[in-house]
Amino acid sequence: MSELTPAQLKAQKKAAKAAKRAASKEASGQAPTRDPREAKKEQQQAAAKEGGSSSNTGNNSNNTQGGSNQSSASASSKEDRTRASRPALFGHLEKAGKVTAADAGKDVHPEVITLALRYSSYQIVGSSDRARTLLQAFQRVIADYETPEGTTLSRNLTTHLGHQIDFVISARPLSVSMGNAIRWLKQEISVVSIDMSDQAAKDMLVEKIDEYIKEKIDVSGSVIVESAVNDIADGDTVLTFAHSEVVENTFIAAHQAGKRFKIIVVDSRPLHEGRKLARDLSARGIECIYILVSALAHVLDDVSRVFLGAHAMLSNGALLSRVGSALIATAAKRKNIPVIVLCESMKFSDRVQLDSVTLNELAFPEMLANTYISDKKKLPEDKAKTSLKYLNLCYDLTPAANLTKIITELGHLPPSAVPVIMREYKSAYTM
Amino acid sequence: MSSQNRGDREIDIFVEQFISQLKRRQLSGSHAVALATAQLLLRFVSAARWNHIDSLVKDIRALGVRLVQTAPKEIACRNIVSRVLTLIREEQHGHKAENGGLSGSMLGLLEKNDKKEEVLDKAALRQANRDIRPYIIEGIQDLIDEVANIEENIAKMSVDEIHDNQIILTPTPASETVLLFLLKAARKRNFTVLVTEGFPNQIDAAHNMVEKLTKAGVEAIIIPDAAVYAVMSKVGRVIMGTSTVLANGGCLSSAGSALVCATATQHSTPVVVLTAIYKLSPVYPFDVPSMIEIGSSAQVADYSDSEIVEGFQVFNPLADYVPPEDIQIYNTNIGEFSPAFIYRIVLDHYSDAGNL
Numbered sequence: 001m002s003e004l005t006p007a008q009l010k011a012q013k014k015a016a017k018a019a020k021r022a023a024s025k026e027a028s029g030q031a032p033t034r035d036p037r038e039a040k041k042e043q044q045q046a047a048a049k050e051g052g053s054s055s056n057t058g059n060n061s062n063n064t065q066g067g068s069n070q071s072s073a074s075a076s077s078k079e080d081r082t083r084a085s086r087p088a089l090f091g092h093l094e095k096a097g098k099v100t101a102a103d104a105g106k107d108v109h110p111e112v113i114t115l116a117l118r119y120s121s122y123q124i125v126g127s128s129d130r131a132r133t134l135l136q137a138f139q140r141v142i143a144d145y146e147t148p149e150g151t152t153l154s155r156n157l158t159t160h161l162g163h164q165i166d167f168v169i170s171a172r173p174l175s176v177s178m179g180n181a182i183r184w185l186k187q188e189i190s191v192v193s194i195d196m197s198d199q200a201a202k203d204m205l206v207e208k209i210d211e212y213i214k215e216k217i218d219v220s221g222s223v224i225v226e227s228a229v230n231d232i233a234d235g236d237t238v239l240t241f242a243h244s245e246v247v248e249n250t251f252i253a254a255h256q257a258g259k260r261f262k263i264i265v266v267d268s269r270p271l272h273e274g275r276k277l278a279r280d281l282s283a284r285g286i287e288c289i290y291i292l293v294s295a296l297a298h299v300l301d302d303v304s305r306v307f308l309g310a311h312a313m314l315s316n317g318a319l320l321s322r323v324g325s326a327l328i329a330t331a332a333k334r335k336n337i338p339v340i341v342l343c344e345s346m347k348f349s350d351r352v353q354l355d356s357v358t359l360n361e362l363a364f365p366e367m368l369a370n371t372y373i374s375d376k377k378k379l380p381e382d383k384a385k386t387s388l389k390y391l392n393l394c395y396d397l398t399p400a401a402n403l404t405k406i407i408t409e410l411g412h413l414p415p416s417a418v419p420v421i422m423r424e425y426k427s428a429y430t431m
Numbered sequence: 432m433s434s435q436n437r438g439d440r441e442i443d444i445f446v447e448q449f450i451s452q453l454k455r456r457q458l459s460g461s462h463a464v465a466l467a468t469a470q471l472l473l474r475f476v477s478a479a480r481w482n483h484i485d486s487l488v489k490d491i492r493a494l495g496v497r498l499v500q501t502a503p504k505e506i507a508c509r510n511i512v513s514r515v516l517t518l519i520r521e522e523q524h525g526h527k528a529e530n531g532g533l534s535g536s537m538l539g540l541l542e543k544n545d546k547k548e549e550v551l552d553k554a555a556l557r558q559a560n561r562d563i564r565p566y567i568i569e570g571i572q573d574l575i576d577e578v579a580n581i582e583e584n585i586a587k588m589s590v591d592e593i594h595d596n597q598i599i600l601t602p603t604p605a606s607e608t609v610l611l612f613l614l615k616a617a618r619k620r621n622f623t624v625l626v627t628e629g630f631p632n633q634i635d636a637a638h639n640m641v642e643k644l645t646k647a648g649v650e651a652i653i654i655p656d657a658a659v660y661a662v663m664s665k666v667g668r669v670i671m672g673t674s675t676v677l678a679n680g681g682c683l684s685s686a687g688s689a690l691v692c693a694t695a696t697q698h699s700t701p702v703v704v705l706t707a708i709y710k711l712s713p714v715y716p717f718d719v720p721s722m723i724e725i726g727s728s729a730q731v732a733d734y735s736d737s738e739i740v741e742g743f744q745v746f747n748p749l750a751d752y753v754p755p756e757d758i759q760i761y762n763t764n765i766g767e768f769s770p771a772f773i774y775r776i777v778l779d780h781y782s783d784a785g786n787l
Contacts, residue, residue: 089598089623089665265743268655268656268657269628269630269655269656269657270655275732278742278743279742279743281743282742282743283742287743288742288743288744289743289744289745289746290731290732290743290744290745290746291731291745291746291747292630292631292656292731292747293656293657293687293690294629294630294632294656294686294687294690294751295686295687295731295746295747295748296690297686297689297690297693297751297752298720298723298746298748298751299746322657323655323657323658323661324655324656324657324658324660326660326661327657327659327660327690327694330660330693330694330697331690331693334693334697355664356660356661356662356664357661357662357664357665360661368628368653368655371630371634371635371638388638388641388642388645388651388653389641389645389650389651389652389653390652390653390654391625391652391653391654391658391662392655392658393654393658393661393662395661396657396658396660396661397661398660
């Protein structure tokens, strides 16, 4: 990720768009040698820059020149291939798009473009982190916003934010936490008084976002950590999967409280999020064992507790989390090991889901074609079997029956309490 | 054994070579090991010299103990030696029964065994021993044929197991038996196969299997090991291979398969294990960790990263023990059996004589 100033980004974006416009003009005008289908596609791209189905060769922000003639022509054929290699059974799932800055509309703030690209390349993962960074970007958007003539802030700002959100979605589908934060922010904007000056309203909103981040993410997180520490006893072997911010903080807090325990970090392809956790914890002197999910059966006998992070808790008490969590919970349940979920109430959703296939997110299949264990090395193009079909799901669903309890900032609760909390605190979400 | 005979020395060289191959894992995988062990024993019996059948049994047992110590986790090797020992005893008893009329039936157990005391004429015994060699060699030859052609026999049943548009999941991409089974079924059925990666030890095998299935026109999809639970609700059958079937009806299979079978059981998805009879073992899983081979941890964590090497422990098992309650059925070359019935099949093929 290159560190670009907003001004630089704007300039780059402008250049890329100009190139693209020229390309589409040429395509619609006289380009007899080219496939008309491709030309049409590019035209569509230029016209509606929603980017949901847009394509490009680069998968990170460095490739801002992506709008040029040649590369987008080859990109569209590449995309056809990846779509063809998508398993039919999972054809309905939302997937992360490969966007570049060039796909953003003129209203999209540079801060949001940078952020969206980092979501898309999985540089920012984790539901709390994604919600936090999104809100912080929106603070910049709001600060830089100017109400056009003939309308009011409370009406127009929501539309303006809508453009930003659309671009973010085109990079990667929203997490539940982001959805909740957006819903709350839109509500806040809609109740801004018409009599308030724009500057005052903007200041107020920025401040409210600060409060939201502090209350819903930071303080909630530390309250959870504080109470979850009590669930770790001396001599325990605690197992966790992938990486969760609250879970990591809980381990650190327990270690600082002088508890002696062992951690087993279970990790999986393709993201290998657990590596960072194992590295951070062992650097602090906590005893760590690192295994991959296929070795799980061999370590379970020693485990006294399982801690899982959450992407979302659904209204039927099911946990939606990084793919593999359900596997861990099932295996632990069979051995009567308590499974504890740490989840801020910000991640509660009123949705109900029964399996992991109906609603999920697909990540890029190419991530699975790389068979090296190291992130730094990439399999050479000719060796990676990209023609094979890969299924790269992001999440899976753990039924409530396999969870022992959830720890939220509102206390320790059974999974069935999710709809109760949502109902009781409804005012807190919409206020 | 230590005779100066040239034939003896030749077989010694052969045995040493076999053992060093086992040690270096140049010879691995239950099928290859079983076949090679049977061929070794065939040569051993052909070259051996004995006065009494007991001395042959003693020699083979000593060889078996050496092999097992060399590769304690290649249970197929132990199985084949046990099968051969059982076979020799059967031939011997069969011969005695013909000559001396000793009854082989269960009733014999209740009879007062006066006849056993009866000492056979030494010359007649030597005669009998000499006669027995061709039968033993023939028996081992049959065993080799059984091992070599087994996959065909198992694959025959594939059509009965798979229906059209079924989704099948296999956690053992390295299993030739599973691949053959699926390819055979693909001629008559239209289905989808999900293959787990088995990262890190089997990922290349997984890619190869998917490639071969795709070539044969089967829709084959690679899924990460972690995604098993997510897709299980759509899976109609879990079909897997095994390296060893244990006497209690459980089995040893590649790492990750225990988790797959546990998930399948929770979803009431049937688990079908494809196995050849030579993989059946008279061993009970009293000490599971001792049966599991551990692989290189450099495959789990990047050892060029010094923080990892110093920071935390890494663990890379190559196999999993799958308990019998997670297995629906064993599909073997002699028929289909429930795990609870496996001990009977084991008894059919091994006797106490086969104990090492």
